[in-house]
Amino acid sequence: MNDPRGSEKALDLDVLWRGPLESCNYGCVYCPFAKTKDDRAALARDAAALNRFADWVLARPAEDRLRILFTPWGEALIRRPYREALIRLSHGPQVQRVAIQTNLSCSVAWMRDLNRATASFWCSFHPGETPRESFLRSCRAMAEMGVSFCVGIVGIREHLPEARRLREDLPEGVYLWVNAYKDGDPDYDDAESLAGWREIDPLFDLNRRAYPSLGRPCAAGSTAISVNGEGEVRPCHFIGESMGNLYARPIEEILAPRLCSRASCSCHIGYVHMKDLGIDPLFADGWALGRLAPQPGARAYG
Numbered sequence: 005m006n007d008p009r010g011s012e013k014a015l016d017l018d019v020l021w022r023g024p025l026e027s028c029n030y031g032c033v034y035c036p037f038a039k040t041k042d043d044r045a046a047l048a049r050d051a052a053a054l055n056r057f058a059d060w061v062l063a064r065p066a067e068d069r070l071r072i073l074f075t076p077w078g079e080a081l082i083r084r085p086y087r088e089a090l091i092r093l094s095h096g097p098q099v100q101r102v103a104i105q106t107n108l109s110c111s112v113a114w115m116r117d118l119n120r121a122t123a124s125f126w127c128s129f130h131p132g133e134t135p136r137e138s139f140l141r142s143c144r145a146m147a148e149m150g151v152s153f154c155v156g157i158v159g160i161r162e163h164l165p166e167a168r169r170l171r172e173d174l175p176e177g178v179y180l181w182v183n184a185y186k187d188g189d190p191d192y193d194d195a196e197s198l199a200g201w202r203e204i205d206p207l208f209d210l211n212r213r214a215y216p217s218l219g220r221p222c223a224a225g226s227t228a229i230s231v232n233g234e235g236e237v238r239p240c241h242f243i244g245e246s247m248g249n250l251y252a253r254p255i256e257e258i259l260a261p262r263l264c265s266r267a268s269c270s271c272h273i274g275y276v277h278m279k280d281l282g283i284d285p286l287f288a289d290g291w292a293l294g295r296l297a298p299q300p301g302a303r304a305y306g
């Protein structure tokens with residue numbers, strides 16, 4: 005457990021957390037995850053890991069500035085422990101931001117108990133899995149409650165008409181991100197779909213490329229980390245090697261500046277940390293919030 009008197013220097017850290025949860029109530033054909041079912045014992049293990057992490061965060065000194073993004077393999081908000089953990093964490097004095105990726109299939113009434121100054125949601129719309137109107141109803145309810153969120157959609161060509169309608173009907177000020185669908189083919193998009201996605205998401209081109217990263221400086225490992233259910237700390241989700249365990253060693257001893265060991269980085273939650281790309285300033289107040297709120301007037305990079 006942490007020393008409640010705190011360390012000499014407050015932590016300023018982005019944390020990606022992903023526990024063992026692997027199941028989802030949707031079956032998107034393009035989903036590389038969520039291909040298994042979690043039985044009761046697996047759900048209990050996941051909840052225990054989640055609560056252990058939340059306890060660790062809330063035991064940190066109040067001066068810390070922690071930005072946490074939950075990136076489950078499956079859908080987490082249909083599970084009560086996640087809703088409770090988000091509420092608890094959102095009120096932590098050391099929590100600057102707590103966010104989660106979700107398909108927004110859960111009810112949204114529980115969000116009234118969140119600290120709306122720190123909580124936010126990255127809500128993905130999946131055409132074919134849920135009617136657009138029902139997704140929009142939840143979005144409107146969140147907007148009325150003052151809950152901050154953005155919306156994402158996977159850039160499948162056939163989904164472009166749905167994405168356009170979604171863009172038209174989303175509450176004003178809610179950003180709609182398009183996650184480029186690569187499917188191993190860099191030329192997946194034709195001219196028409198490219199123009200369509202760019203019109204919906206002016207930052208779409210940021211997400212279409214893989215950034216060469218080997219040997220380049222990245223904040224992952226020093227001011228950003230990935231943590232799994234056992235507390236193993238890695239620089240990011242894409243590097244397998246553990247830097248140490250959150251529950252066994254002080255985090256300050258684990259963090260260290262490093263160069264990327266992978267050939268390229270193609271996921272927003274990774275490349276936004278590459279120091280020489282200059283992408284981060286496009287987003288307001290850091291990446292965990294930034295994905296939810298691009299700076300006004302932000303345009304595609306490069």
Ligand code: SF4
Binds near residue numbers: 029030078130
């Ligand atoms: S909602 Fe997300 S996790 Fe679930 S099947 Fe679809 S893409 Fe996968």
Ligand code: SF4
Binds near residue numbers: 217241274
């Ligand atoms: S560039 Fe990407 S893969 Fe490399 S350390 Fe940073 S986040 Fe990880």
